[in-house]
Amino acid sequence: MTSNSGDSGMAALKLTDDQPKGEGAAPAAKPDKKAKERKDQKGAAKSKGEKQPQQAKKKMGEPELIGITVSKSEDLSEWYQQTIIKGDLLEFTDVPGCYIYQPGSYRIWEYIQEFFNARIRKMGVKNCYFPIFISEANLQREKDHLEGFAAEVAWVTEGGKTKLEKRLAVRPTSETAMYGFYSKKIRSHRDLPLKLNQWNNVVRWEFKHPMPFIRSREFLWQEGHTAHLTEEEAGKEVRQILDHYAAIYEDLLAVPVVKGKKTVNEQFAGAHYTTTLEGYIPAVGRGIQAATSHCLGQHFAKMFDITVEDPNQQVKEGEKREKLYVWQNSWGFTTRSIGVMILVHGDDKGLIIPPRVADIQVAIVPVGVTAKTTDADREKLYDEIKSISATLDEKGVRVECDFREGYSPGYKFNDWEMKGVPLRIEFGPKDSEKSQVTTSRRDQEGKSTIPLSDIAAEIPKLLGTIQHDMFTKASDEYAAHRKLIREWKDFVPNLNQKNVVVVPHCATGECEDEIKKDSSGHVEGQEVDVRAPSMGAKSLCIPDEQPEEIGEGVHCINPKCERGAKMWVMFGRSY
Incomplete structure (x- = not known):
């Protein structure tokens, strides 16, 4: 093990006097640039009851603190807000409950999309897109369904300067938007099953306590809507989808879930039955609904007249077969999953992102470079780091080299820790002499070394170990509670x-x-x-x-x- 790891602790969370304040500074180190914007957002949100993250307090002449300034156990809400903002996952807007998904969080969502698309395509599901607006008449066709969302529906009443004759709903979900099309599309049992899915945004306007990712007015999700000839076929798919959802949580996000069925009180409005994944947030000891897959039965089919002739009925020549209402399912998975991941894994330093969904899996930080280091020696060290990066890149590891000038290694360590990067590699002159790299896992304390000759095999293996250990830790905690x-x-x-x-x-x-x-x-x-x-x-x-x-x-x-x-x-x- 090497000792050239730079500063650590709270001191490393401060900007040093020679660190740049302008171009080239770390995103987390530029709070002043956004001060006015955040002040405006805070004022807008305050009137709507949305809490904004507190800014770190400092004494006159003291460098800015850039780390998480509250403990997760003492103030979960403030910790969460700071973690997602300073971790560059999300930013507030001047519309309370509506947020900017920064690349860090949107990339996680893309990994989820890629994972899920691969599985549902094997099931014969095809992606499509339906309009965001739903006519009031269409939405009101299904009374029980509408009552389940009535308080949350956002309405468009004007277009430009013209008042609309009939207001339009912004979709809270798309059953009523899609099933008129299903009625036209399905003419025969040969058109079944019809399996469509869309990745979109939905708006649910009414809530008391907004929480980014977890509970917001606009969020991203996928919603699958399928039609089947029999209840048995529909039921089989409901469970297949629930298994895929569980795999997203457990295999990608390293979050344990319990599979089950909702009681009648808690099932989806208008559903025949609802299956669910239930997660657990250790910091507060609460359960959280993670995803749902619904068998809608024939409820909507009767409302929208989605029928086929019974292909199994024996009829005499000239007689018509009896009409059957199709069996339908709907299932949805949302960006709430990202919030659950943050709450389950994060610690007082900030995010801890599982390797499989981390945009950057490994951050390489040069260490041991001082004012006495010659330009030639620095260039040689940087070339070695670039070679390490290229070796890992060839093995499919997502790597970032941190060559930012003017920042201490300790500052960089804390910056990458706050952003949840699963593994940090430190490499300095002493490491070069020993032909090794020093590694630091985000999910555990302590450091280890790996010979340079072994990194192509050992680093991917270590990332797999981190993924496994994160899930095991969370699973054991859920089971214990x-x-x-x-x-x-x-x-x-x-x-x-x-x-x-x-x-x-x-x-x-x-x-x-x-x-x-x-x-x-x-x-x-x-x-x-x-x-x-x-x-x-x-x-x-x-x-x-x-x-x-x-x-x-x-x-x-x-x-x-x-x-x-x-x-x-x-x-x-x-x-």
């Missing part, structure tokens, strides 16, 4: 210990509502802030993997309920 509870007296205490609970339940909606109320500490006439620890627990899902059989005579966890338990249901406080 998923408690099997049999008695009501243990229900709330376990919630307060930042757990989700799996309990015997009767599977009725009224009982769910009662549990949510009784576990909230709600006082009549007093609204309980949904962000507060005292918020009630709701059903998250009926886990596919039931912990054990519900035995004869097992009662529902709710002591006020006189019904017997039918299944194990996971409850928790939720985002």
Whole structure:
């Protein structure tokens, strides 16, 4: 191991006196350039109740702090805001709840797109695009569906200076926008299955507590809409998609999820049933809905008259076959996944991005270069670093060489750590003499060395180890906070210990509502802030993997309920 690693700790988070303040400075080191813009954004957001990240405070004459200035455990909200802004993932706009996805976050989204597209194309799904605007008449064709989104629908009432005769909805989801087309497109059972998917944006306007990526007015997603001849075919696809969603979380984002089915109370408006992935945020001990795949049944098919003749019916010559309504599915995966990844993996230094979705997997930082280093020696060292980069690039590793002048190695280390780059390589004169590189994993403390001759094989292997270890750590933590509870007296205490609970339940909606109320500490006439620890627990899902059989005579966890338990249901406080 080498000791030429430069400065560390909080001192490395400060600009040195000789660091450039203008062109060529690190993005994270230029808060002054955006001061007026952020001030304007803060003012606009303040009136709408959207919280902006605090600026680091400094004493007169003290260099600017560029690192994360709050602890994740002490102030999760402020930590999160600083992490996504200073990590160059997202920027605020003057429209609260609408954000700029910077290349760092959009690249993660592109990796998700590439991963998912490869899988759904094998299933015969084709990508397409439908308009963002939906006529009011079309949206209102399905009453139950509209009621599920009514409070969140944004409406366009004017075009230029002309008031529209009929207002248009900005899509909150596209069932009603697409199914008129399905009715025209599907004329025979030979047109089935029809499987379309679109990558788009949607707008859901009404919310109380905006949180970038997690809960915003505009977000990005994919929405798949398919039509099938039978319920069995539709059901098979619902589960295939849920498996692909789980693979995105677990194989790409290194985030563990629980597969299950939503209770009737929590399922998608207008769905026959809803399957779901449920994640867990350790910092607050809450569950979070990660993705959903819905079997819509024949509900929309009846509304939009999407029918085919029964191909299996035996008829006499001249007789017509009976018409069948098709079975439909819809499924969606959103940029919320990026927020979940940040909340699960990030630490007090900032982001920790899993290697498979990191735009930069390895940052190479020159070390040991001083004022006494000759131009020739510096050039030789830089050429060696470029050679290391080329070797890794040939192996498919995404590498960035940090040749920024005027910044200490310690500053660069902290800058790359804040941005979550999975692996840092340090290379200086001492490393060159020993024909080695020094490595530092973002997910762990400590440093190691690798011989130069082995980097082509060892660095990709190390990135794979980091990916595996990140998932294992998060999975173990989720498992440790998923408690099997049999008695009501243990229900709330376990919630307060930042757990989700799996309990015997009767599977009725009224009982769910009662549990949510009784576990909230709600006082009549007093609204309980949904962000507060005292918020009630709701059903998250009926886990596919039931912990054990519900035995004869097992009662529902709710002591006020006189019904017997039918299944194990996971409850928790939720985002």
